[in-house]
Amino acid sequence: MHRGVSRRWALQLAGCAPLALGCGMALAGRQLEEPLADAVRTALSASVAGGGEPPQPVLGSPAQQLDYHRWLQQSSGRLVRYKSHPDDRQEFLQTLWYEARRAGLSLSLVLGLIQVESAFRKYALSSAGARGYMQVMPFWSHLIGDGDERLLFQLQPNLRFGCVILRHYMDREAGDLSMALGRYNGSRGQAAYPRAVLAAQRLWLVEVD
Template sequence: MLTRRLFLRPALAGLAWPLLPRAAHAGAQVEEPLADSVRTALTSAIANSAPPVPVFGDTEARLKYLRWLGAMSSRLMARKSDWNERREFLQTVWYESRRAGLEPSLVLGLINVESAFRKFAVSPVGARGYMQVMPFWTRLIGNGDPSSLFHMQTNLRFGCVILRHYLDREAGDLYLALGRYNGSRGRPAYPNAVFRSTKRWEWTHADRG
């Protein structure tokens, strides 16, 4: 179960759930000064262009991932009908979330709330893509091209790295980190929406077979 503090776990659980609502509740990260060391670390995390290809230490780990992929694919089918598109998206979410030390269900829950799984979503304040990343981040730690945020892996990588950054700033307090991600720090509506959505993407013992 997700709490205010986030700890990476090897696998999550989830129950069957109804179709996701179409409404999204995108907000906006607020541009803040970054220490040089933080900017350098974030830039390095974004610049690493390793492809999102899962690597497994043994057959059991690979099978666990494939069962997760199958369970999440069936839940996402209403939003992405093409299997190859679903597979690529979920593989990238899995890769980028784990790379950032986040739970995949959290990232999927946040995407649902932020963009309702729309790749080209743009908020009234200009946040872009699946994870509704503000364009100023491309200037601070990226290549300076806001259009790159419509690229799937780029958007997911930025979003995961930024959320990890906010978690570190908030000493692991997920409630405050989510509020900071949405530009509504200290107000409960957004974190609570993400917590509720995350539960829909948890991976249960029933899913694992």
């Protein structure tokens, strides 16, 4: 791995964003716009539809409620360095729980990806034009959304698009997480980005994940 790349990931994983992040710029890669079969496009469009107010988690048993609140408490404590207001942390984590679970993704994986991609900056913008927490490329809003790129700077639409896209890439790569992460970043087959996300993921692991 190039020394400059190593230093960049190390800074992000430590929660110390590079200068570009401090100016609102994120150092994400470039998701590639690839042709989608009609059936896949239709399915992805249905997956990103809807949203609005922060959704309430579906907790069917006392054990699930306990797990959720344990995760919320521990994750909120770790998130305070990025989001100081408890209401902001509550809204963010509640939405992330819902969207990650909805897409069948690990909570810690999504948190690790967000840490690497945007350092939890809502309005992060990469040099390639990727937007928001999960650094979603604007073409996705036209490909499977309603074409309103501005929504990618909003919490729930950004997390919904990001989780749906990552799930799509995991399905395309037959569950190979490293390849799926590389595809998400536009660096498929290169080790630096998957290693960075998986290292960040370990910082967010909670027993219920």
